[in-house]
Amino acid sequence: QVQLVESGGxxxxxxxxxxxxxxxxxxxxxxNVMGWYRQAPGKQRELVAVITSGGRTNYxxxxxxxxxxxxxxxKNTESLxxxxxxxxxxxxxxCNVRTSDSISxxxxxxxxxxxx
Numbered sequence: 001q002v003q004l005v006e007s008g009g010x011x012x013x014x015x016x017x018x019x020x021x022x023x024x025x026x027x028x029x030x031x032n033v034m035g036w037y038r039q040a041p042g043k044q045r046e047l048v049a050v051i052t053s054g055g056r057t058n059y060x061x062x063x064x065x066x067x068x069x070x071x072x073x074x075k076n077t078e079s080l081x082x083x084x085x086x087x088x089x090x091x092x093x094x095c096n097v098r099t100s101d102s103i104s105x106x107x108x109x110x111x112x113x114x115x116x
Contacts, residue, residue, distance in 0.1 A: 002026040002105045009110035017083045022095030024076040030100040034078040038091035085114045
């Protein structure tokens with residue numbers, strides 16, 4: 001079993017920055033892909049960014065050039081640096097981890113609100 005604890009998020013004005021962090025804990029697991037997803041009210045959950053254990057990244061087109069995902073393999077942590085935030089970035093952001101045995105775990109979610 002893997003537990004994910006998220007931190008960061010909050011309220012920021014358009015053009016501002018926020019940093020989300022996620023720490024994975026448990027025993028006997030190896031993280032493969034780590035990522036962030038978001039869900040706005042009335043919309044489906046969507047991918048924001050993912051990063052493999054080798055450091056390859058993939059971003060949603062809507063956040064490319066503004067968001068940066070990173071991870072620390074030794075600490076089983078990941079972060080999402082969000083710059084130039086827009087009101088349309090407002091959503092609940094979820095940390096996701098896929099282990100080497102293909103099990104997916106989710107964080108509890110953290111609210112990000114961008115005011116115009």
